[in-house]
Amino acid sequence: MTLARADRVSRRYGSTLALDQVDLDVRAGELVGLLGPNGAGKSTLINLLVGLRRPTSGRVELFGGDPRDPASRRRLGVTPQETGLPATLRVGEVVDFVSAHFPDPIPRDELLDRFGLGELARRQTGGLSGGQKRRLAVALAFVGRPRMVVLDEPTTGLDVEARHALWEAIRAFHADGGTVLLSSHYLEEVEALAQRVVVIGHGRVLADNSVDAIRSVVGVRRVSLTVDALPSLPGVVRTERVDGRTHLFAPDADQLVRDLVTSGIEFRDLEVRPTSLEEAFLAITTADSADTAAEPAPA
Numbered sequence: 001m002t003l004a005r006a007d008r009v010s011r012r013y014g015s016t017l018a019l020d021q022v023d024l025d026v027r028a029g030e031l032v033g034l035l036g037p038n039g040a041g042k043s044t045l046i047n048l049l050v051g052l053r054r055p056t057s058g059r060v061e062l063f064g065g066d067p068r069d070p071a072s073r074r075r076l077g078v079t080p081q082e083t084g085l086p087a088t089l090r091v092g093e094v095v096d097f098v099s100a101h102f103p104d105p106i107p108r109d110e111l112l113d114r115f116g117l118g119e120l121a122r123r124q125t126g127g128l129s130g131g132q133k134r135r136l137a138v139a140l141a142f143v144g145r146p147r148m149v150v151l152d153e154p155t156t157g158l159d160v161e162a163r164h165a166l167w168e169a170i171r172a173f174h175a176d177g178g179t180v181l182l183s184s185h186y187l188e189e190v191e192a193l194a195q196r197v198v199v200i201g202h203g204r205v206l207a208d209n210s211v212d213a214i215r216s217v218v219g220v221r222r223v224s225l226t227v228d229a230l231p232s233l234p235g236v237v238r239t240e241r242v243d244g245r246t247h248l249f250a251p252d253a254d255q256l257v258r259d260l261v262t263s264g265i266e267f268r269d270l271e272v273r274p275t276s277l278e279e280a281f282l283a284i285t286t287a288d289s290a291d292t293a294a295e296p297a298p299a
């Protein structure tokens with residue numbers, strides 16, 4: 001069953017085409033990660049799906065209805081990228097205020113404990129740290145026992161411990177049957193949480209698949225070596241030099257190793273390994289930029 005759907009959705013802001021004919025289905029029980037560089041269109045897509053904005057063309061659906069209709073949003077929890085909390089209210093009061101909108105909210109203490117905020121119940125939100133405010137904003141998405149939560153960069157600004165605590169809360173919600181759509185700049189976050197990854201670049205869906213499939217679609221391997229100078233080698237999509245090591249990214253690592261050997265150059269400490277999602281993601285978006293540069297889209 002599809003809970004959120006974008007069907008050939010485009011969204012323009014003046015002359016900027018933020019989304020270009022995007023299709024996306026989020027099905028019940030899925031945990032979907034939305035990845036893309038700055039300005040790719042992730043927040044725009046999220047805002048359309050949760051009814052905060054209207055598409056320029058195409059259709060969006062939430063629980064089978066129009067996301068702008070409050071009835072469609074009843075089983076939805078959202079944390080937008082930026083949230084404002086009333087500075088003089090205490091944490092517990094903010095939770096009570098939001099809870100009052102739902103028929104069967106999670107009890108205040110249970111919610112605060114789940115998100116590691118139990119000790120802060122009596123603190124005014126204006127005095128919280130940036131990370132504490134962010135955790136509270138994310139916790140509020142869960143208060144009404146939603147069927148689906150949409151989290152736009154939920155862990156931005158959190159330290160490692162707080163991020164992991166939030167991952168646990170998201171995992172627990174998903175394990176109980178909840179559906180999650182989250183965007184993140186932390187690629188290891190999507191790798192750790194999501195079963196399915198949707199990569200967005202320049203307003204288009206570049207890839208929509210499992211984490212493993214995305215790696216194999218990209219098919220890039222990393223060949224690392226210590227070398228003084230390298231000739232230009234066919235098939236290398238990206239080269240990095242880090243701490244005296246050279247990392248070459250190529251779809252056919254076996255051929256690259258053969259080319260290295262036949263080139264006669266001196267190298268040592270050769271290592272070949274699959275790419276991380278981050279590297280796969282960089283390869284997809286870099287290839288997309290190259291395409292865009294080579295073939296400008298028609299006006």
Ligand SMILES: Nc1ncnc2c1ncn2[C@@H]1O[C@H](COP(=O)(O)OP(=O)(O)OP(=O)(O)O)[C@@H](O)[C@H]1O
Pocket residue numbers: 013014016017018036037038039040041042043044045081
């Ligand atoms: N309200 C707006 N007015 C004008 N342009 C906008 C507006 N919102 C977004 N854009 C533009 O639309 C494009 C997509 O932006 P969007 O915020 O959806 O990207 P994003 O992938 O969420 O980026 P980030 O990771 O930086 O949050 C960008 O070029 C952005 O400048």
